[in-house]
Amino acid sequence: MTSSLNKTLRLKAFIARHKWLLGVAVLLLLLAVVASMLAARSMATLDARIKEVFDGPKWSIPARVYARPLELYQGLQVDAVTVTEELARLGYKPAASQSNRAGEFTLSTAGEQQTLKFHTRGFKFADGFEPARQLSLSFQSDRVSALTDNEGNSVAIARLEPQVIGRISPAQTEDRLLVSLEQLPKGLTDALLAVEDPKFYQHNGLSFRGIARAIWVNIKERRFAQGGSTLTQQLVKNLFLTRERSIKRKLTEWPMAIALERRYSKEEILQAFVNEVFFAQDKSRAIHGFGLASLYFFDKPVQELELHESALLVALLKGPSYYNPLRHPQRATERRNLVLRILNRENLLSTDDMNAAIAQPLVIAKVSSDNQQPAYLDLVKQQLSQEYPTEDLHKNGLSIFTNFDPVAQQQLELAVQQGYQQIAAEKSLTQPQIDKLQIASVVTRADNGEVLAIVGGKEARFAGFNRALGATRQVGSLLKPFIYATALEQPEKYNLATLVDDAPVIYQQRNGNTWSPENYTGESLGPVMLLDALTHSLNQASVNLGLNIGLEQVVESLERYNLNKSIDPLPSLLLGALDLSVIEVAALYQSFASSGFNTPLRAIREVQASDGQLLQRYQYRLQQRLDDATAHQVTYALQHVMRAGTGRRAYRTIPRDTYVAGKSGTSNEQRDSWFAGFDAKHSVVVWMGHDDNSPGPVTGSSGALEVWARAIVNLGASSLQFSVPPSVTYANINPANGQRTIANCPGSVRLPFHRNHEPAGSAETLLSGSCN
Amino acid sequence: MHFESLVQSVKAIMITRNLAVVSICLSVTACASKYVTEPPTVADRPPLLSGDPQPPIEPALNTPGRSSIEPATLPPRIPAPTLPAAVNLRDQAANASAAGDHTRAVGLLERALRISPEDAQTYHDLASNHLAMNQPQQALQLARRGLTLNPTNPQRSALEQLVSRSQASL
Incomplete structure (x- = not known):
């Protein structure tokens, strides 16, 4: 008791002697509290930032523009070569023997019949999912005679996936095609983890072995060279932090990596990583993520990658520029083989399979698909800009489905080339004259105004001034x-x-x-x-x-x-x-082509959000402009222009049994050479002239007509077939006086009229049968 | 009013003009022959004086069949049979429509029209979906277009019914 009292007294005496000590203790305590509060707050800030970025749309994804999907069905007028070319554009590969994988095809011929077998990839369309399946198409005399599945059952209709024809993005842009982990081939995930982060599923964001190794390397090289990063750290670095390498950034990276791992699952982190990672620079476009890298380097979706291809993509991660397979194939191949050997070492790949993969040559497809169809894309942008803010188009990963028809575009471009050759030869044009002569053209579907193809200038695939939309010229x-x-x-x-x-x-x-x-x-x-x-x-x-x-x-x-x-x-x-652009003329003539109905020209079918939700359909609209009797007479007159008037040169090219309708146009001193017209399936407008509006070498009939006629033929020259509407009656006319006459009078012509409005004829002629 | 003064001036030179026509016709021999050749070969009529420059057709480039007789009227329409694929899409559209999904039905019917564009039935179905979507103006126009496509009698009366129902809803 005494001793305890003594102790208390001694302590009191001690405190009394060193009063300042109490102050220090209290201060330390306070500091500790404040520091831990600050740390918690900064962790909370980091956590909030991670959550905001990670839960929201992580990336700006430019809108993707698609061509029309090719619909396949029995009775379709198409030959095997055209469908095979379409498959090739979609990156389908000829199948190795007995192979049956998505994205492969075989073409066989037996007598008259050709058979194309292929395995589609499937696609989510706005009106439903098109399943991936094995199909067999038989062709007979340029028609699909049968379409069956792998069990031989007849299939009514199937759609190939649509081709990407461009994207709508700012000048400098990141691009990616999001994929989910399930879409990645097993070999790819194995290689990625084995090479980049073998302990990914064990660590909590940081790998202390990695850090230790990095510190050792940094001390050895006396600079901050290596980060010893886990995939999580790499993701944090790319997604949240600037690219510079510094200790300070490292100090933010570590807690962020830990925070990310605390909040999200390994799968979510891995999925974000595979979509984030940078692979290559394609002109102004940065290629990110395995989905787009697979298309860019191999022209096929990531699901279809073979092991040696997966290994190459993983090999690139260490230094996308240093190991670029296009510029440094040797380096890339060596590192790819190293990746394959690591897989083998980790018992993820048999030695035989490794050797087989190592034996594969480096085959790079490199599809530089930046604005493959600049002229058509201009029209798509023009029509979209009326309803979507630029920002939405640049960022939100919209899918724009259009009416663009790659086959029609190819045929139109061929017609341009053929037309120039003929014009140059017939007009004996010099090279400078040919170079100066420009062209623009639009092809639409005659029945519904869908725009199928556009040529905006002589170099059809060059982005630049689009004369079809931008130049207004006298018609x-x-x-x-x-x-x-x-x-x-x-x-x-x-x-x-x-x-x-x-x-x-x-x-x-x-x-x-x-x-x-x-x-x-x-x-x-x-x-x-x-x-x-x-x-x-x-x-x-x-x-x-x-x-x-x-x-x-x-x-x-x-x-x-x-x-x-x-x-x-x-x-x-x-x-x-009157000054009009080619697309405006096409809009005007569309009303004639679609039997007197105004049908606005449409480039876009549908707009889909990135989650597949349908945002908008651009419906087929029409408004009757000409009654059917007038429309019939106009078509009659325009086919007469082709047979007997300023369009008749077209029949040097078009088969004589094909009825087409059209009209030439030439402005003063041949500054503009025009031809506009249609057959049963397509409406085509062609303009030729000089950009500086100086007099040119050709008239409508000797210039634009040549390209127009070839376009009609290349597109299939489908003869106009008109039923005579009940409101129309045909009568025999004497062209000399415009009066009615009887059929067997010399020179009489048979012309269509509004019923009950036929011209009069002399009673004498009509009653007695004598000719006037 | 401009035209009337114009007519006056034109009348004043009427006689000279008529003489000019005769002389032009005489100078272009084929012009006269046109009215005696039986029957007329439209494509072989001589180039008249043209407001739009027309280059001559080089004989070497003429197709051999050039002088053959052209039919004076457009050929009669041979109705293209509606392909099974279009019928299949139309059936799918009918199901979608029955389920109240008219947007999907319209998409399917537009696909059917791309395959068989001259099918009055598809126009009918498209029009009735638009009417169900409360778009009577579109419905009316589609029904009218369907009527221009040689409908069968039952199709005609169904289309005409749609026209009057659409007009009533305008």
Whole structure:
């Protein structure tokens, strides 16, 4: 008792003597509390930052633009070569014998019949999932005669996956194609872990062996050279931190790696890693993630990678630039083989399989798919920008499904090439003249206005000024059919046999000046039937007709087609003094091609969010513009232009039994050479001329027509076949006076009319049968 | 009003013009022969004076069949048979439509039209889905387009019914 009292007294005395000690103790305690609070707070901040990035969209992914998927079915008009080329564009490979893997095909021929067997990859479309399956296509005389699955059951319809034709991204951009861990081949995951982080499933974010090794290397080399990073640390570094190497960054990296591991599973971290990691620089585009790297280096989805290919991708991680297989194939091969040997050492790969993989040559496909179809992509962007902010397109990984048809594009580009050759030969053009002559063209589906192909300039695959969308040029006579259609819409006043004066015109303008256009030849023909005036594109007859209808009414009529332009009612309009782009002309002619219905041109079918949700469908829209009788007569007149008028040169190229409709256009001094027209399946517009609007070497009929006719033929030249609508009646006409006559009178022609509005004939002729 | 003054001036030179026509016709021999050749070979009519420059066709490049007689009217339409694939899609669309998923039905029907574009039945189905989606203007136009495609009699009356129902909903 005494002793305890003594102790207390001594302590009190001690404190009394060293009062400052108490202060220090309290201070230390406080400091400790504050420090731990600060540490907790900074951990909480780190944790919040990790959560924000990791749970949100981790990356900006540019919108991907897809071509139309090729639909396959019995009766489809296509040959085996075309389908095989489509498969090749999608990265399908000829199968090794007896192989049956997704992304492979075999083509065999037995007598008349060709059979194409292939294993599709499957694709999630907006209207449902297209399963991966083995299919067999039989062809007979350029048609699909049968489509069956691997059990021989007939398949009604199958879709190949659509080809990526470009992406919508800012100038400098990261790109990636997200994959899930299940999509990775086992060999790839094995190699990745064995080489980069063997203890991945054991550590808590940091590997102390790795750190120890790194410290040793750094001391040896006297600089901060190695980080001894786990996959988790590498992910933290790429996803959250700047690229510079410093101790300070390391000190943030460690707690972050630990925090990441605490919050997320190993699988989530690994999945983020495989999508994050950098592989290559493709011009302005950085290739990230195994999904895109697989497409970039091997032109196939990651699921289809063979072991030696997986090993190469893993080999690249150590130094994507140093081991770049395109620039340093030797280094890349050696490191790939090292990866394979590590797999073998870790008992993940048999020695035989290792040797087989090592024996594989380094085959790099390198698909530089940056804007493969720049001209079409311009139209897609134009149509998208009306509804989607640029940021959404650059960042949110949208999928844009378009109507782009790679086969039609190929055929159009071929037509351009053939057309230039012929024009150059026939016009004896010099090389500078050929170089200066530019071109733009648009192909749409005749029935529904889907835009299939675009050429924006002579070098079709070069990104640059897109003349099809960006250049507005004077359309000349291309406009005439719309004036004639306006007349034909008034059957009580006009029909194809109505006589119109091809005579000099003197037009008093409001400003007191007079305007008197001349025919191309300087001569006038006198009264001619409407049909002949259009067929031969007579200027004076067309002006007289237009003035007779009334300028205001012509303008009003024009503005009711697919044309978002206000037009000045000037008389020169009647001769086509109107500047339009190729795509605008295509929109105008679409109404003729689709039987008198305005059908807006559409590049896009659907927009899908990155999670596959359908955001928008661009529906087939139409609005009847011409009654069916007028539409029928316009088509009749335009096919007559092709048979007998300014379009007839096209039949040097187009088979004579094929009916097509079209019209040429030439502006003053041949500054612009145009041709627009359609067959049963396609509507095509071609413009040729000089960028500086100087006079060119060709007219509509000697320039653009040549390319147009070849495009029609290359696209399959499908003859117009028209049923005569009940509202139309055909009658025999004497072209000399536009009067009705009887069938066997000399020179009589049979023309379509609005029922009950056929021209009169002399009673004498019609009753007695004598010719007038 | 401009036209009337124009007519006056044109009338004044009418006689000279008529003479000019005659002389042009005489100078172009084929112009006269056109009305005596029986039947007319449309493609062989001579190039008239043209408002749009027309290069001559080099004889060497003429196809041998060039002088053959061209039919005066467009060939009659041979209706393309609707392919089984289009029928299959139309059936799928009917199921989607019955389940109330008209957006999907429209997508499927548009695919069917790409395969067999001249099928009045598909236009009918597309129109009725648009009507169900409360888009009577689209429905009306689609039904009208269907009517231009040689519908069978039952199809015609179904389309006409759709036209009047759409008009009633406008």
